[in-house]
Amino acid sequence: GLDPNHRFFVLVDDGTVGKFGSEIDARGRLEHVLRDPVVFEDFVKMWELSVKIKDVETSKIEDLIDCHNMPCGKLIIFRDYLNRFHSNNLNTVCAIHAVEKQLLSRLDKMTTSLFDREMIDRAIKV
Numbered sequence: 001g002l003d004p005n006h007r008f009f010v011l012v013d014d015g016t017v018g019k020f021g022s023e024i025d026a027r028g029r030l031e032h033v034l035r036d037p038v039v040f041e042d043f044v045k046m047w048e049l050s051v052k053i054k055d056v057e058t059s060k061i062e063d064l065i066d067c068h069n070m071p072c073g074k075l076i077i078f079r080d081y082l083n084r085f086h087s088n089n090l091n092t093v094c095a096i097h098a099v100e101k102q103l104l105s106r107l108d109k110m111t112t113s114l115f116d117r118e119m120i121d122r123a124i125k126v
Helices: 022-035 037-055 058-065 072-085 090-107 114-124
Strands: none
Touching: 022 037, 037 058, 037 072, 037 090, 058 090, 072 090, 072 114, 090 114
16 A cells, blocks of 8 residues: 555556566656756756647747757757657657757758767667
8 A cells, every 4th residue: 555654656657567567667767867956957847848849839849949059969868758758749749850850950060079970860860
């Protein structure tokens, strides 16, 4: 049963039935997010943005995301987050496309570092 001495409970459901241990990975990721203030702040921003994306007109998604000011690594993480947790929404699919479009456009720029180019290439598999 649930311990009445606790104030919050996190329920994890990955859809598997009769399989023990599937929550271990989720618990580790949650502990990582909660332990590191920078990672936690980034997660909260991604979550807030994903909520806003669902309610905005499709034509305004690129402006909302503000891809141009986000570093490549954060764009890739955001794209993966949307793809993994919110891809059942048309606006989110449009947002994923906008992020990938921005990443691909950076491959053409001479100012993009070799590290970022390799990271984009691996993420999108051009």
